[in-house]
Amino acid sequence: MKQNSEAFLDQAHDALQDSAKVRRRELMASFTPLARDAAMDSFGKFEALRNHVKRVRQHALDNLGHYLVQFEQEALANGNRVHFARDSAEMNSIVLNICQQHGARRIAKGKSMVTEETGLNDYLQKAGLAVTETDLGEYIIQQAGETPSHIVGPALHKSAAEIRELFLARHDLGERSLETTADLVGEARTILRQHFLDAEVGIIGANALIAENGYSMLVTNEGNGDLCANLPTVLIVCTTVDRILPRAEDATAMLRLLVRSATGQPQTCYTSFYSGPRRESDLDGPLEAHIVLLDNRRTEIMAGDYREMLECIRCGACLNHCPIYASVGGHSYGWVYPGPMGSVLTPLLTSLEKSHLLPNACTACGRCAEVCPAGIPLPDLLRDLRRDETAAKLSPSRWRLGMRLHAWLARHPRLYHRLTGLGIPLLHRLGRTRGSFRRLPMADGWTSQRDFPAPQSGTFMQQYRKAARRRGARRPQ
Amino acid sequence: MTPDARTEILARVRGASRGAPADSVRRELAGLGSAPAADPPAADLATAFLANVLRNRGTVDCARNRSEAVKAVGDYLYRQLRSQRLVAGNDPNLAAMPWRDSGLLPRFGELEPGAPAALSYARLGVAETGAVVTFTGKGNPAANNLLPAYHIVLVASDTVVPTMEEAWQWIGEEMAATGRPRGINFIAGPSSTADIEGQLVYGAHGPHSWHVILMGEEVPADALERARAIAGP
DSSP states (O other): OOOOGGGHHHHHHHHTTOHHHHHHHHHHHHHHHHHHHHHHHHHOOHHHHHHHHHHHHHHHHHTHHHHHHHHHHHHHHTTOEEEEESSHHHHHHHHHHHHHHTTOOEEEEOOOHHHHHHTHHHHHHHTTOEEEEOSHHHHHHHHHTOOOSSSSSTTTTSOHHHHHHHHHHHSOOOSOOOOSHHHHHHHHHHHHHHHHHHOSEEEEOOSEEETTTOOEEEEESSSHHHHHHHSSSEEEEEEEGGGEESSHHHHHHHHHHHHHHHTSOSSOSEEEEEOSSOOTTOSSSOSEEEEEEEOTTHHHHHHSTTGGGGGOOOOOHHHHTOHHHHHHOGGGGOSSSOHHHHHHHHHHHSOHHHHTTGGGSOOOOOHHHHHOTTOOOHHHHHHHHHHHHHHTTOSOHHHHHHHHHHHHHHTOHHHHHHHHHHHHHHHHHHTTTTSEESOOTTOHHHHTTSOEEOOSSSOHHHHHHHHHHHHHHHTTO | OOHHHHHHHHHHHHHHSOOOOHHHHHHHHHTTOOOOOOOOSSSSHHHHHHHHHHHTTOEEEEESSHHHHHHHHHHHHHHHHSOOOOEEOOOHHHHTSOGGGGTOOOEESOOOTTOOEEEEEOSEEETTTTEEEEEOSTTSOHHHHHSOSEEEEEEEGGGEESSHHHHHHHHHHHHHHHOOOSEEEEEOSSOEEOTTTTOOEEOSSSOSEEEEEEEOTTSOTTHHHHHHHHHOO
């Protein structure tokens, strides 16, 4: 997918001007965390489960050489063809090759962030294939020519009214009302049903790959991915090497976290495990099944300091809980993965040069780390990326100079205390009457949105010393 | 197939992972223990299973035996569709049902597009999630789960297991005996979507109605009533 992360600041600025969209994002940000929290509260053992799944994931990554070979052997034994792809271009050409070998013209696709990453749809369409996204959210944004704004709900940035206009313009079905959400869903169902029945190739992603039996796990609520996996004569599973778990029970242990974190359900409506092509006695299912395992720098991440990021299970909880994501929306981030997980992944999967602004889109509030079902210390990883950004001299030189000055000052405590001892009481006196400042020199970016509270009196150290003296005076009694 | 990509990726993966011998990997994994499951909403399995099916927005019924079960299928079809049109997979369990008692006989095979209702015989029910488990194959073609507007599932009460771990235990034994099925489906609700403004709509692609009939003498007489009380409105 084309990347636009360099324009993050402009995109974020523009996103904040559209007040209807700002309100919708605020609404989503207020209710999605409630669903997750209620589900975790009623489960009651979030910490224990998170710790267990984390240990299993770490074990799987530590021994990925072992499990990857085991998965490949089992998948081959199940009758699949297994392909490896070093990068996006390689995955796209493997998939196109398979489609062309079968003379396929029509492709039905389940939701897959990996294929968003590789830009598969564009690639196949340029080769003359008709690709239809079948997840409702993905279908909507495909019709609108947009990109996903959320990894779980890709079209949540659009209003029902906008989707109605889109369907009226795109579907040649004559006069109809399409008043309710159910009408819209019904129309998409009718149209997509024919696509499922016509498609020669189905493409899906995988939420997990199981080493012990070569199955892949597919998690959906609509059942669209299952239709892609069962109706067309050829099935292609597009996934990445880091999705491998040792056992089936590890996949369903992860499922307990994944679904509660994403939507607040104990399980999605459809959780399916597919092993490969149809068996001899079967009446249905694909005649041929392929699994394409993409690397795209994941082995590089595995060997480096950001390895923990590979434990991400793509639930979207960090997006739903992030104040920056809620304010600026997913499109501002300029690539496939937005929010906290995206701000870590994008620099690692693309380049820090093109996306160094993203790790700065963080208030360090820590909510993402609190709710992350994979226990990934996202704010720490974002801070480390900012350190890399500074080391690579990608941040504005003004910031770096400021940081160097601050670092120097912080290493000279006497001077530091003297300077803050002058500044803070001054601010206290200036702001005494109102208790806050509407504007401050050199800080209008901050004060344009909110008032700056005036310090109560002196610095912390001044007050601490004063209090210590008082205590000291009292103690002898 | 690009063998160099495979060699290169495997080399990089091996370079970044431990390369411990297989039996020590197995020992380490066994030492990690097992995951905590959700607490059941009721002490007996039948009630817990039914309550979770209801929470998943399924509808439920109980039958003490196979004769009552086919009657329950017939009643449901009549209530919903005023029809007796039903498709069921070539599952010996379904073929052996006393269909005479219900006055309806399903067509056995794969659901044709447009048919409104299908019946599946679940391999398992999972109390923890209120899910039914089916295997693809002659006994239950995938279209029967995924394409009808009404999906009816029969679950024998002695096949209800408490957790997903126990489901895998059973599935593992079954696979060792009869081979791996192409697909294993855990179904926990009618097809749904919240992709438009976060509003939940049923019948996204597949069934908008999902009806589970729990069948067995040992299901407590008040299980249904208690499950309804637990699940709430």
